[in-house]
Amino acid sequence: xxxxxxxxxxxGQIGYALxxxxxxxxxxxxxxxxxxxxxxIPAGLAAAEGAALELQDGAFGLLExxxxxxxxxxxxxxxxxxxxxxxxxxxxxxxxxxxxxxNGSIFGPQGSAIAAHAAAxxxxxxxxxxxxxxxxxxxxxxxxxxxxxFSALTRLDENxxxxxxxxxxxxxxxxxxxxxxxxNHSATQFPDVAHATVAGxxxxxxxxxxxxxxxxxxxSTFIPRVAKRGAEIIQVRGSSSVASAANATIDHVxxxxxxxxxxxxxxxxxxxxxxxxxxGLISSFPVQSAEGExxxxxxxxxxxxxxxxxxxxxxxxxxxxxxxxxxGLI
Ligand code: NAI
Numbered sequence: 566x567x568x569x570x571x572x573x574x575x576x577g578q579i580g581y582a583l584x585x586x587x588x589x590x591x592x593x594x595x596x597x598x599x600x601x602x603x604x605x606i607p608a609g610l611a612a613a614e615g616a617a618l619e620l621q622d623g624a625f626g627l628l629e630x631x632x633x634x635x636x637x638x639x640x641x642x643x644x645x646x647x648x649x650x651x652x653x654x655x656x657x658x659x660x661x662x663x664x665x666x667x668n669g670s671i672f673g674p675q676g677s678a679i680a681a682h683a684a685a686x687x688x689x690x691x692x693x694x695x696x697x698x699x700x701x702x703x704x705x706x707x708x709x710x711x712x713x714x715f716s717a718l719t720r721l722d723e724n725x726x727x728x729x730x731x732x733x734x735x736x737x738x739x740x741x742x743x744x745x746x747x748x749n750h751s752a753t754q755f756p757d758v759a760h761a762t763v764a765g766x767x768x769x770x771x772x773x774x775x776x777x778x779x780x781x782x783x784x785s786t787f788i789p790r791v792a793k794r795g796a797e798i799i800q801v802r803g804s805s806s807v808a809s810a811a812n813a814t815i816d817h818v819x820x821x822x823x824x825x826x827x828x829x830x831x832x833x834x835x836x837x838x839x840x841x842x843x844x845g846l847i848s849s850f851p852v853q854s855a856e857g858e859x860x861x862x863x864x865x866x867x868x869x870x871x872x873x874x875x876x877x878x879x880x881x882x883x884x885x886x887x888x889x890x891x892x893g894l895i
Contacts (some may be wrong), residue, residue: 567598567629567820569684571644573675574651574693574791575603576612576632580802582811583648584616592815593822595627603633604640605651634738637678644683646818649675649703652693665698672699676706683710688821688857691717692814696750697833698885700847702882704835705895712845716821716859717833719754719849721744721806721813726756727795729787736772738810740764745851745865746831747840748878749885754849755874756791758783760829760865780870788874825853835860840875842868846882 570587574580580603585593592610601620603613610633617631626846634640636814652668672691687710691700695715716803723746729736731836733739747755769779777781790797798806820830835850836842839861840850851862867875889895 566596567600567633568593568645569602569643570599571602571604571641571647571683573604573649574609575616575649575836576605576609576808577651579650579814580613580693581616582808583650583814584620585623585625586815588620588623588628588812590627592818598627600630600643601628601632602640602642602644603631605635605636607635610635610692635842637675638682638685641678641682641687643674644679644687646822647675647679647683647687647689647698648814648818649689649693650814660827662892664873665695665885665889665894666892668693668695669700669702669892670891673706673894676703676710677708678705680707683799686857687714688818690818690821691715691754692810694750695885697847698834698889699847699881700885701842701845702889702894704847706804712835712847713858715835715847716817717750717847717849718810718814718817719750719831719833719881721810722754722756722791722794722849723831724744724809724813724816725790726758729790730758730761730768730772733782733787734763734764734768734775736771741768743768743807743829744831745829746849747867747871747875748849749882750828750849751878751881752792752832753878753881754792755871755878756788757871757874758787759867759871760851779823786833795882821854821859822857824855827853829853829862832859834861837861839863840865842875842879843883846879846886848879848882 700717727741745757
């Protein structure tokens with residue numbers, strides 16, 4: 566079989582880190598052939614064309630075809646998976662309203678183009694920030710495409726949280742499971758370890774031995790470290806997270822397409838009111854996937870402390886939604 570994957574922002578940094586892994590089969594598995602459509606704006610076309618030349622030089626057995634374009638109608642034509650990575654970054658002195666408006670003018674038309682040109686079963690993964698609200702805008706503009714086909718990336722946050730727990734507990738990261746990211750992919754997100762396990766044992770129990778007061782450690786060390794990891798990477802590396810963001814995108818789409826089984830992960834998906842999150846918001850939840858559908862895992866029963874954190878992040882999503890609504894973007 567062949568899957569058509571459209572990547573926007575293909576000439577950018579994350580695009581460059583993603584393309585070769587998609588072509589190598591990391592995202593859709595070793596048996597699935599891939600047709601790539603690289604969508605850029607005119608300023609990014611040369612970089613995307615350069616990446617396409619390198620894809621050719623990679624001689625990837627699974628890669629059937631690469632097309633580079635700045636026309637969304639061509640870029641989304643027949644797309645089974647659309648990875649919306651290209652976005653407008655926050656410029657100096659740019660207010661949040663300006664940022665939302667600038668991104669609305671990208672994600673609105675892309676949502677319409679997806680509805681008009683993508684495959685009937687298209688799945689859309691939004692990476693470009695502000696990812697949750699960009700996904701909301703794209704979904705609202707994609708007439709006829711169910712909102713459940715849109716999700717935004719919070720897997721990088723989950724992977725970061727697992728990495729921090731592994732380090733704190735001196736355990737292999739592969740043994741850390743069941744961490745949930747709630748809310749917005751922003752500094753208000755809530756990385757929740759209440760149901761996380763290390764080698765099958767509750768993380769909370771292991772952390773109690775290690776840190777004494779778990780909640781204090783979570784509040785003062787873990788949550789800020791995970792939520793502000795992007796800024797830490799910029800400070801240390803001198804550039805934003807790229808390979809880890811691409812890696813998380815691969816993890817997210819692979820889980821969506823191939824299923825998670827009983828494993829739980831996190832993704833920002835449309836709320837139908839689960840956990841009291843207002844219907845229609847694209848918020849991060851505990852999820853599983855089967856047959857290409859995300860399913861929100863219910864019944865985790867956050868305690869009052871967790872609830873407060875979740876509510877704070879969801880309130881930010883409500884503010885963003887209201888702002889884009891006021892701008893007429895949804
Ligand atoms: P970059 O600036 O290197 O690349 C962005 C690319 O998008 C550029 O080549 C630009 O020409 C292109 N682009 C802009 N508007 C476009 C449009 N309308 N159609 C198609 N292409 C368009 O940025 P980078 O480092 O690749 O990051 C991309 C986005 O991912 C940023 O918004 C960043 O904040 C976000 N991000 C999200 C993460 C997450 O966990 N959700 C993690 C890390 C980054």
